[in-house]
Amino acid sequence: MSSNYMEVYFYMDEPGLVPERPVLLQLANGDVVESAPPIWGVDIKCGKGTDFSYGPWADRQRDHLFRFFFPPNYKNLEVTPQPKPGDRRQMQSFDIRLSTLNEATIDILFTKNKETNAVHINIGAGSYLEVTLPWIVLQDGYTTKITGQLLHLEATTSLQYRSLAESETLEYTVKCHYPLVWNHHQCWQLSLTGCKATTHLVYTHVDFFQDLVNDWASKSRPDILHFVPYTWKISLLLKECEVVTVSNQYNWIDCSSTNQENNHVAFCGDLLDVSFDLPFIDFLPDIIPLKIWIQGEAVDMSLYLPEVNTSRLLLLSIDKNMKLVSNRTKASKWRRKCVKSQGWVDCWSVPIVALSVRYNY
Template sequence: MEADQLNLQETLVNKTNDHDSFIRDIQDNLPSSSIYVFFLSIFLAQAWVVYITLYNSRVFGLIITVIINKFVKYGHIKFGSFSFSVLSGKIMLRDFHYITEDFSVRIQYGWIIFKWWQKYIPKDLNEDLSHMETRVQMFLDGFQVHVYNKTGTYDRLDKLFGGTADLSDLVEEVTPAKNNSGLSNVNWRDLIPVIKVEMSSGRIIFGNHLVPHSLIFSFEDGHFTYTTKPASTPFDQFMHDAIGKADNFKLMFVQSNKYTGPLDEAPRYMGEGFIVLQTRKIDVHFYMDEPGIVPYEPESVELADGETVVRRTYPCLGMDVKCGKNTDINYGPWVDKQRELLWKFFYPADYQDMVPTEEAKPGEYRNYKKFEFMINLMQTSTVDILFTKDSETQAIHMGTGQGSYIEVTVPWVTSPEGYTTTVHGQLLLVDATTSLQYRSLVECETFEFTVKAFYPITWNGHQDWTCDFIACKTTVCLIFEHKHFFTDLINDWSVKTVPDIYHFVPYTWTINLQIKEFELILLTNEYNWIDTSSHQPENAHIAFCGDLI
């Protein structure tokens, strides 16, 4: 034991001597100015930490901006800051914008995660990939898309009216291009089967300083998922399927900045501008078949009863929108005029006859036939028709029940005669009142409407508009003042100026009104006096009832 203790003491003494000699060697070898080198190294280390923490992503963003703009020929891209992590597969960016002659895209902050560690599993072309794991996930804050011009359309009009373009070139620009995007290579679907995007806030803007008001779509807390599913027909490749939901959705007209022309005041401003549609929660479903090749043999479809029929099918294209609680819709003459101004700016008239769409031939990609849009009101909602009379706002206020819907069908092809756009809808448990002192107007269980607008192939040809209205179990209250009320509404909706020959289009309106199980109530007070008090009004009524009118 004594020998072991002596050995241990000798070892500790040797280590202490070695440590002292090491420090002594450093002190002997360092120059007298080593203190300055010490503080300089500390300063450089701190500067490097500050640079890596605060400025590296900004410098890297500047470098990425310069490199990308060397290769991008259309528009300008800028990254305020850019950073990435290979281990986590994450890319972070800040103050991003992409600006072109026609539109701009801006993102205040965002990140993208690509899960490269997930296994790559090849799938069949027509297999449903919606149940697979998400490989790409995105988060965007302050997302904004601003569409302010259509240079391609105006360039085509300049060539057309200037006479410098070949007519065949113009026809090629007008007719829809064939789908040659090369999506037959479906490896990208196997690599990225599902994409999820989260947005804390977003805005989509249409307009500029040349129009009095811009159209804005705004939402908060958006969640969107993109995937692919089997096509709706066996002759197409697959279906693009995007599902999204958001809170506090608003569709509104806002006065454009730097607009100097005449301004028509809105009937009513609500916050930033005139709100056309707002809802607390909105669900959106967009679907689109990826067109396949037209077969050389006739298409055969097997029905549910087993019968096989030969008929032409088309890829589907549509969007379904569901509005939740606190849904308000505001429309009227002023909104319709602003819509017309935006439409004329982004889709100016070329005064040319439309070119009929040719049916796709065998071996070519199939064409879409129509675009179907449907909006469903899932909860009790309000619809207001606003107009002005002598600078005073008048309104028709309607309350609708759960289950009301509006469906719009827009043709994607043009026949030799033209095309027809259809708007169909049904409002349930309608309760309509006016802004007059006597507010009662209409109550009905269901109100169904169908509007068909036929546009001929000639730009100024005769248009035919057909409106069908069907009301069931209806109670109508009429007074003489309603005549002046609706006259003012029609006058405000009508154009007060005489159109010139370059804008005049003849049209015919056919209105069909059918009321089932109706009750018409008229006031029969003495001396035509009406009690408009809100509580227990004292009025005499006479009712006319019938089964059909």
């Protein structure tokens, strides 16, 4: 991380003694609650010129440092006992908050065949990251939480076709649950919620992100003595979104920075929900079953032909002069890219659509 200006604020309560009876507080709205436990954490604010760089190599260094200072003991966790009256009150978590006061950039770097690839993200002022590290162990273990929001996000890749995503807001939540027994099943959850988002998809993105996952995966040989089963639960929710694809003949793509001559097919909707699980519960399994659920609401399919396409004027003329009888008035929808004034034509509409995909990897 690099920044021209940074503020670091560290705070820590001095724990008092546990009273004989719970201390009750009355809020402004009249609710009566127990007093909060002691808190401690750090608040970091970054100013102009802030750049975050991360990736598989940096994550491996983080893992090496964590294992050096906190080596795993491969023992079962013990539930933290509740303090008794007269004992010192306990800190329950350590809170970290990182926020940006101005625009910032995020670079996710990885390599393939000694060639550096990157996902470059621009974010607006007010974006933040919050990390909650538990300091006590409950009956079912403990859960590490990461939450945050990115404002005015613009993401590009190092591919020749650079466009990837734009979003007014992107909220993210990561929850990592660890049970009491060190090698019992762990559940990791990732939730992404975007609002007014435009996503560009081409098939090359599949190989691009597969290379990112392969570089991020562990380089050590599998060892059954250290194997821990876990499941990733991933959910992507887009509100008022556009998914733009390229539909050129013979699958060529114009990657010019301006005046691209690509044909596009886009799917626009009020809601797009994509959820799936990645189960890694067996040691070196022969087959990993995957189930993907995709659901969209108020979905329209739009078509765009560039000015050099000989069918463009014919398509626009048909769209302008056609007469449709509809039983309901079509409400105006949010659009960023797929607007009629730019030559886009709506050719299909459905109130709700769902797709279930099962795949054995």
